[in-house]
Amino acid sequence: MSKTTENVLLVPGESGWEIWSGPSTAALTLHSATTIDKAGDLTDIPAGDLLLLFPVKAITAVPMRVSSDDDALFADLAALHAERIGLRPDPMAGQLTDHFIIAREPENTALVSVYLRVPGEGDMPPRGPKSFDISARAFPVTGDTLAVWKELGRWVFALFHQGNLVYCQATSVTAASPDEDLAREIRLALMQLGLQGMEIEPTRVVVWTSLEITDTSALAKAFQPTPEVTPRPAPVLPDPLSKLLPADVRAARREARRKQNIMLGVAAVALIYVGIIGWFGYGLWKNNSETQALIKQAQEAAPEGEAYALHMAKWDELADAIELGNSPVEILKNIASCIPPNSGLRLRTADISASEIKLIGEAQQLQSVTTFNLNLTKNQDLSRFEWQNPEPNQSTRGWEFVYTGQLPGAQN
Template sequence: MSIAASTLLLPAPDATWRLWKPKATSADHSVDTPAEVQAKGKPFVIGLPATACRSIGLILPNADHAVLEQIIITQLDRRGLKLVGGIDRNFRWHLLSQTASSATVSVDVLVDPFPADLALSQASDYTAALRLQSLPAGQIVITEEQGSLVLAAGYQGKLYHSHIISPSATMALDDMTQEIMLARLALEGDLGESLFSGIVLAGQTWDKILVESLQDSTGMTVRTVPQLPPHADLETQSWPKLLPTVVREAQRSAARRGKLMRAGVLGGLLAVSLAFLAFAYLRSQESHAAQLQSSVDATTAPAAKVRQTADMWKSLAPAIEPRRYPMVLLAEVTKLMPPSGIVIRRFQLKDNEIDIQGEARDAQTAVQFMEDLQKHPVLSRYTWSKPSPNVRDGAAQFRTQGKAQP
């Protein structure tokens, strides 16, 4: 996104801060501390003063971005700056220009330890404050940040290098002249000779005599501006996020707490939903059971009458079913008897039992007759006993009983 879509917090010349919204129609206003903006609960981008963020310009051999980053880490490590890459990076580099043989980059490095009053969990990004401002081309800029004098130089309108030249808002003419000339020599040694032709003093408290004297001592054109305008068209979409370690940890903890809270809320809602479904299912089952009981109660009396009628018809079966008539059964028994060899002495039908007593010429004939009774299509409805015949006086006496199957 563009920096114009963000709320910016920039250091003022004194100990206060400027809150600026690029898309707002009203002018920016001041707050005493960054915590005042934190209390509003909206994310914002913090422009850091030079006391909290160093900006260093480098001219490097041209390479792809991954290799360039490794070269930057090596170069700044030689200068005593410990850089950390990856998602916990403490620096961010900006490619200002690129040719076939070289690349011009500017690196913002967070100071360690990071100031506690600037470690705000609502911050969406950190960067050097001067990187959010438009720097005049070919000019060395002297500006005041949080009571300190900062020297800055831009390249093609963007910040290339900055450092503190005085911890206070005042500085002797000779000391300021020396700092400017040394910086000009170093910067033009990197970027090219005669690149810087003038000096811009940003602020409203510059003494007119100092301005004239500085112009005489440096031989460069000196002019003053009330303040440096914000760089409203600065594109930040490709910038990797730069956050102090304490801020990253605070945001991660807040994200974890948010996930746990959402999980707890979802778990609670799920439990309530399950309880409601269980209650609704129980009520439905109770209602269904009540309906079934009502149906049972309504059919109990008719069912009892049906059972009573069925029992009556069952008891009348021997009298009304032709295959249970005594004469029919006797006729079927007679059909099973061989032409000779068996005499029926007794045939008795009582309720659902048949009692047959007789004599056979031998035991085998008696046993065969009892087996034929069990196989008969009509008589097989009875379960027949098969006791061993009693052989006496050359005849086999037998008795078999048949009980009707249910």
């Protein structure tokens, strides 16, 4: 089973920031409530996916109607509307705008655009959030409702249609209970929405507060529904989450992605390097294994090799007796074939062994002796002998010669 993700929400409370946490599959619980009014001063933020809910005072909400029901056009239409009323977010400050659908009809859609002010010093928590949204979208509301609550010491209000946020605004009112100034600002907001063709008649007025006794008479005079006083509900993850992303967080994420890409590149190179080493190592191991196998085979065959070597040694000892080429008769036959026909050359002595030959002979003509000498040195069957053939001597009977042949390495 996969591990459940722990969500951590930073929520602007009545007098300071609150930290809520819990798994994705369960309701969030209050981790701690502080009196810190700057998110950058928060400490001991638990581990998990961090979501920062910007307070209402950090945004400007702009409701509008557009003559389209094509979601792909909403962003451009919202940007054109913002330019007409003088809202121009700094494009270098990150993603500071988003829009949400209030109600949809054929060729007519009610939207609310949200414009985030550029976060100032200390407005961002010490740990970079994974995502951002606004507090007015994090509290579950049903029907057409006017919700009033305190954020960081100031009263704020939000208008909802069928549970969807229509408009929200922070006021300068810091009184303990909602007063007439707050009621007047809410009435002005409702009038402005009516001029834009977005008639909102709250059927429920709710005041979220932790105080046991809260004076709601100013709201009761201004609005027909009787105000309800209840503790503020636990926040929930807005669905869908906004696309808000301040520049410093976006830059940090880009830097993190850059470092991650570098690490992935280094890891890939290291993996290739390890792979090459492994490949060569496997080759060496394979060669070593083959070598060891051959050595083992050689060791196993060693007794047979020794027996074969002994057999060959004995065969060599008997070679003079059993090989036809070493037979004196065969050698003499080869010598006789070298005598020129009808030359009158004859051998008086022929001492022949397998390794040495000595021939003493004579002939009437010198040419016969010379031809015999040449035939001896060219005979293929006698080529293993090294011949010593000195010049013949002339005698009263013609020409005498003494030729010797010896195998290389044989001793006299």
